Amino acid sequence: MWIVTTEEKIIKAAEEVFIEHGYDGARMQEIADRAEINKAMLHYYFRSKEMLFEKIFEEKVKVVFPTISEQMKSYEGFTDKVCFFIEQYYDILIKYPFMPFFIISTINRKDDKHFIKKLPFGFMKEIFFESFFSDLQSGKIREVNPFQFAVSVMGMSIFPFLSRPAMKELIGINDEQFQLLMQQRIDELKNYVKLILTPTNHA
Amino acid sequence: MWIVTTEEKIIKAAEEVFIEHGYDGARMQEIADRAEINKAMLHYYFRSKEMLFEKIFEEKVKVVFPTISEQMKSYEGFTDKVCFFIEQYYDILIKYPFMPFFIISTINRKDDKHFIKKLPFGFMKEIFFESFFSDLQSGKIREVNPFQFAVSVMGMSIFPFLSRPAMKELIGINDEQFQLLMQQRIDELKNYVKLILTPTNHA
DNA sequence: GTCTATAAGGCGATAGAC
DNA sequence: GTCTATCGCCTTATAGAC
Numbered sequence: 323m324w325i326v327t328t329e330e331k332i333i334k335a336a337e338e339v340f341i342e343h344g345y346d347g348a349r350m351q352e353i354a355d356r357a358e359i360n361k362a363m364l365h366y367y368f369r370s371k372e373m374l375f376e377k378i379f380e381e382k383v384k385v386v387f388p389t390i391s392e393q394m395k396s397y398e399g400f401t402d403k404v405c406f407f408i409e410q411y412y413d414i415l416i417k418y419p420f421m422p423f424f425i426i427s428t429i430n431r432k433d434d435k436h437f438i439k440k441l442p443f444g445f446m447k448e449i450f451f452e453s454f455f456s457d458l459q460s461g462k463i464r465e466v467n468p469f470q471f472a473v474s475v476m477g478m479s480i481f482p483f484l485s486r487p488a489m490k491e492l493i494g495i496n497d498e499q500f501q502l503l504m505q506q507r508i509d510e511l512k513n514y515v516k517l518i519l520t521p522t523n524h525a
Numbered sequence: 526m527w528i529v530t531t532e533e534k535i536i537k538a539a540e541e542v543f544i545e546h547g548y549d550g551a552r553m554q555e556i557a558d559r560a561e562i563n564k565a566m567l568h569y570y571f572r573s574k575e576m577l578f579e580k581i582f583e584e585k586v587k588v589v590f591p592t593i594s595e596q597m598k599s600y601e602g603f604t605d606k607v608c609f610f611i612e613q614y615y616d617i618l619i620k621y622p623f624m625p626f627f628i629i630s631t632i633n634r635k636d637d638k639h640f641i642k643k644l645p646f647g648f649m650k651e652i653f654f655e656s657f658f659s660d661l662q663s664g665k666i667r668e669v670n671p672f673q674f675a676v677s678v679m680g681m682s683i684f685p686f687l688s689r690p691a692m693k694e695l696i697g698i699n700d701e702q703f704q705l706l707m708q709q710r711i712d713e714l715k716n717y718v719k720l721i722l723t724p725t726n727h728a
Numbered sequence: 729g730t731c732t733a734t735a736a737g738g739c740g741a742t743a744g745a746c
Numbered sequence: 747g748t749c750t751a752t753c754g755c756c757t758t759a760t761a762g763a764c
Contacts, residue, residue: 343549344547344630345550346547347634423633426687426688427626429688430626430630430687431550432550435690435694438690438694441695466713467709470709473681473685473688473710474684477681477682477684477685478677478680478681479680480684481677481679481680481681481684482676484687485679486633487632487633487638488641489676491638493672506670507673507676510670510674510677511677514677514721517667517720
């Protein structure tokens with residue numbers, strides 16, 4: 323609890339710096355300064371900048387793509403599953419608003435495609451599509467393109483966190499107000515999902 | 526037509542390199558190589574890396590936020606305006622799929638907030654909100670939060686281009702197939718917009 | 729494990745000849 | 747306008763004392 327190892331201090335500092343500046347913009351000196359150690363220690367614990375980054379990325383990905391999938395199983399209908407996903411996802415996003423940009427900027431790096439493969443998207447195919455086609459067949463939901471729909475839900479959810487600096491600047495709000503706006507957004511998005519998925523009544 | 530000035534060659538090369546690697550990742554040497562000139566020329570035409578980037582950013586922003594706003598005025602209802610916006614926007618996005626990440630990564634840069642102010646969002650307040658409240662009052666559209674709705678439309682539109690590398694890797698498609706997928710996405714998004722905005726019939 | 733000092737190379741930028 | 751050569755700094759990484 324009250325003992326903090328050097329390795330923990332490094333990881334905490336590295337998280338901050340990599341997330342703020344991205345891989346290329348991050349400086350080992352700044353990480354060392356924030357961890358209140360010297361540069362040589364960084365290389366003692368994690369051989370290189372690349373390896374330190376890898377460690378942080380894996381650690382953070384585990385946070386953003388957590389065991390939501392397991393919990394999703396307990397919800398019956400597809401619509402409820404998606405709404406629950408949004409709720410849970412926003413809990414994480416509001417807690418770690420910098421995460422989306424960190425991940426997006428990493429997977430868009432020219433050379434390293436191997437980061438992409440670390441994204442755990444297995445639960446999509448298992449739960450998402452299975453549940454979708456089940457509810458579609460029984461007429462509980464409208465016939466939309468499941469892939470495009472999934473990308474849309476992700477986009478609606480994540481985008482405000484990617485454009486956060488612009489939103490803050492353009493409408494003139496601070497971090498606290500942004501957080502409130504995102505809190506309110508949950509119900510709005512769930513409403514959109516229901517409006518899209520609920521079949522039109524032909525009675 | 527067939528004469529290409531050195532300045533034009535530099536701009537073309539700089540576009541590519543800045544878009545691929547971002548500001549921090551971009552190297553003046555690589556820009557020089559692609560332009561088939563030497564490094565010194567870059568500084569002769571554009572004093573510094575920062576000023577060259579500024580030039581590219583302004584140029585590119587003019588492409589992505591074009592005179593759509595003017596054309597939007599000709600569409601009567603709010604729903605039609607939004608659908609038209611998606612259509613026009615996707616024309617540009619499909620043509621320049623790297624642009625969203627370029628802009629997002631620029632506005633997320635720690636220090637320089639001044640880039641954000643160059644984003645032309647004036648048309649939003651003028652046309653978007655005015656048309657929204659007009660249609661809302663006459664009962665033509667459902668009562669949603671206009672700001673959250675706008676962010677959602679932007680998110681649904683832009684997100685696939687930000688997660689393009691992941692999408693290509695995870696579902697195993699090439700550039701051509703991605704382009705087709707985005708072409709199909711236009712109608713899907715327009716459908717979502719209509720489903721969200723069309724009021725429920727209480728007859 | 730932790731430090732200081734320094735290596736080794738890459739970077740943006742400039743000087744100066746042509 | 748265009749080139750070669752080089753400066754001066756910054757960055758990652760290591761050597762070696764404690």
